Amino acid sequence: MELLPRSFYSRGAAQVARDLLGCYLVHDCPEAGRTMGRVVETEAYLSQGDPACHAARGMTRRNRVMFGPPGIAYIYFTYGMHYCFNVVTTGEGIPEAVLIRALEPLEGVDIMVARRGKTKLKELCSGPGKLVQAMGIKLEENESDLVSGPIRFYRDSASPEAKGPREIVATSRIGISSGEDLPLRFYIAGSPWISKR
DNA sequence: GACCAGATTGTCT
DNA sequence: GACAATCTGGTCA
Numbered sequence: 522m523e524l525l526p527r528s529f530y531s532r533g534a535a536q537v538a539r540d541l542l543g544c545y546l547v548h549d550c551p552e553a554g555r556t557m558g559r560v561v562e563t564e565a566y567l568s569q570g571d572p573a574c575h576a577a578r579g580m581t582r583r584n585r586v587m588f589g590p591p592g593i594a595y596i597y598f599t600y601g602m603h604y605c606f607n608v609v610t611t612g613e614g615i616p617e618a619v620l621i622r623a624l625e626p627l628e629g630v631d632i633m634v635a636r637r638g639k640t641k642l643k644e645l646c647s648g649p650g651k652l653v654q655a656m657g658i659k660l661e662e663n664e665s666d667l668v669s670g671p672i673r674f675y676r677d678s679a680s681p682e683a684k685g686p687r688e689i690v691a692t693s694r695i696g697i698s699s700g701e702d703l704p705l706r707f708y709i710a711g712s713p714w715i716s717k718r
Numbered sequence: 719g720a721c722c723a724g725a726t727t728g729t730c731t
Numbered sequence: 732g733a734c735a736a737t738c739t740g741g742t743c744a
Contacts, residue, residue: 564736566736573736574736575736578730581729581730582729582730583728583729583730597728597729597736598727598728598729599727599728599729599735599736599737600725600726600727600734600735600736600737600738601725601726601727601728601735601737602725602726602727602737602738603735603737603738605736605737607736618736620736622736648737648738649736649737650737650738651737651738694736695736695737696735696736696737697735697736698734698735
């Protein structure tokens with residue numbers, strides 16, 4: 522397992538979104554322990570020509586993290602009860618991010634079950650709000666460093682099969698009311714762990 | 719399975 | 732005051 526370096530995030534959000542598929546998201550929680558999942562679904566939000574991006578109308582208190590350096594967590598609250606976990610990409614002053622939409626649960630499944638109150642494995646991480654709850658990611662971890670903080674991404678450097686997913690599908694994003702035409706949602710073809718077909 | 723309404727509150731105009 | 736990068740549990744088939 523190899524920690525993704527800062528340079529991984531210093532690229533355009535669409536490229537990072539594709540390359541994160543098949544990587545491993547790890548959260549080391551001091552209280553509950555470690556949880557880990559494999560990224561199977563992502564969405565990119567761009568700084569240019571993307572009305573659905575939070576930063577499309579300039580910097581605000583909520584989205585200011587997107588304007589900072591890449592490799593930082595952007596976590597926000599929405600719909601009055603859910604959180605979404607994003608990765609800031611590209612470069613300082615260029616507000617782009619990748620939303621993590623679904624994971625295949627791998628480690629600490631018992632912890633995820635307890636946090637989610639669901640026993641079906643497919644109900645643990647098959648959606649952006651669900652995986653935040655299952656992984657125990659908290660709003661306080663907004664702006665934390667993905668290279669040195671409690672939330673990190675790894676890739677499997679050993680197995681050639683795990684170097685990348687077999688096939689990536691690009692479709693329109695989910696849950697937005699503008700920019701629906703852009704093919705910026707990516708998932709691993711045939712994965713049973715994604716949020717929707 | 720598909721479709722739909724309701725929950726619930728921070729953020730921005 | 733409107734709306735949100737969602738989830739859940741209900742109905743109907």
